[in-house]
Amino acid sequence: MHLADLPTPQVLIDRPRLFSNIDRVQQLASSAGVALRPHAKTHKSPAVAKWQIEKGAVGICCAKLGEAEVFVEAGINNIRLPYPVNPFSAARLIALMDRATLSIIVDHLEVARGWSDAMRRAGRALDVLVKVDVGFHRCGIDPASGALGFLQAVAAMPGLRLRGLLSHAGHGYHAASEDELRSVAARETETLTALRDRATKAGISLDEISVGATPTLRFSAGQAGITELRPGNYVYFDRTQVALGAATLDDCALTVLATVVSKPAADRIILDCGSKTLTNDQARGITKATGYGAVVVDHRGDGAAPRRVDETLTIERLSEEHATVRVTGATALEPGDRVRVLPNHSCVVSNLVDVVRLVEGDRVVDTLPIAARGKIT
Numbered sequence: 001m002h003l004a005d006l007p008t009p010q011v012l013i014d015r016p017r018l019f020s021n022i023d024r025v026q027q028l029a030s031s032a033g034v035a036l037r038p039h040a041k042t043h044k045s046p047a048v049a050k051w052q053i054e055k056g057a058v059g060i061c062c063a064k065l066g067e068a069e070v071f072v073e074a075g076i077n078n079i080r081l082p083y084p085v086n087p088f089s090a091a092r093l094i095a096l097m098d099r100a101t102l103s104i105i106v107d108h109l110e111v112a113r114g115w116s117d118a119m120r121r122a123g124r125a126l127d128v129l130v131k132v133d134v135g136f137h138r139c140g141i142d143p144a145s146g147a148l149g150f151l152q153a154v155a156a157m158p159g160l161r162l163r164g165l166l167s168h169a170g171h172g173y174h175a176a177s178e179d180e181l182r183s184v185a186a187r188e189t190e191t192l193t194a195l196r197d198r199a200t201k202a203g204i205s206l207d208e209i210s211v212g213a214t215p216t217l218r219f220s221a222g223q224a225g226i227t228e229l230r231p232g233n234y235v236y237f238d239r240t241q242v243a244l245g246a247a248t249l250d251d252c253a254l255t256v257l258a259t260v261v262s263k264p265a266a267d268r269i270i271l272d273c274g275s276k277t278l279t280n281d282q283a284r285g286i287t288k289a290t291g292y293g294a295v296v297v298d299h300r301g302d303g304a305a306p307r308r309v310d311e312t313l314t315i316e317r318l319s320e321e322h323a324t325v326r327v328t329g330a331t332a333l334e335p336g337d338r339v340r341v342l343p344n345h346s347c348v349v350s351n352l353v354d355v356v357r358l359v360e361g362d363r364v365v366d367t368l369p370i371a372a373r374g375k376i377t
């Protein structure tokens, strides 16, 4: 099948770019001697997870149990949930433990106790990592206050096996420079290794130090002490990662194929990919990226010509099914013409579609179901 045969909008995954991202980041992790455990939040696809594992990933991460259930059903048997899963869901997690190696994070004593009690009642023990807040200020214990006491309490809980420390430097997405990103990564490692050393002195052994975020990945990989990397977005990348210097335009595997459906004025065209496809996420980054995505020119589709952004087109407004594009100067685009849009945030885009099309150039080579999409419990 050819791209021209597909109705639009369609989410396209460029297979050579996808495979090259999987290979490159696996090599980065392997050459640093650390485990790679990709976060499946970006692709939500068992097929992509299997390609990552075939290349050397030790397993995957999911946020929600519903996602883990889909991946276990598809045969993935090593899953970490770096999300504060509540013991309300203990029965579902215990059911999965018969079929896969599972681990979760804890960052709250009562929640940890709830898990320990549930595991004891089931005659089990659950691997946990303590989530540490390294500056994102979302989840995680404060490493500067009461952290050792927290680790001691968790280590003493009979239904838990304390494996290590885990963090997510999501504040890297707000870095204003490459240097700031580098120092976010450096401080993350320092915080975690310092806490591990204090724990070791107190007789608590922590075998794992797990970090993971695509913007800081390139700086974290070689740092002493880290045992695991958990990037997610790297598999597709997106416009935000380009603006953060984590990827080039040519690395980006996910684009949206859209059709010009109206040209109400010479300086305005309408595309058929609105917020239901691109989402309202803004791009962040060191370089400026305005609007809701970039129209990329990828004419030859053979990878030989570098991609470029069509700077004359700005996606300045989204309705659910319309993207309103401001034209600077003139455009030859007319209703019926097709464009490729690089979204600001690829993870949220794949969550919105039942299938993505794997493409090579302008050829559709496969259709992948996004089996774990929408699994929010």
Ligand SMILES: Cc1ncc(COP(=O)(O)O)c(C=O)c1O
Binding pocket: 039, 041, 082, 083, 167, 168, 212, 213, 214, 215, 230, 231, 232, 233, 234
């Ligand atoms: C806990 C956790 N780990 C890893 C990741 C992967 O980060 P990224 O998508 O920047 O690679 C995320 C992303 O949200 C996350 O929340």
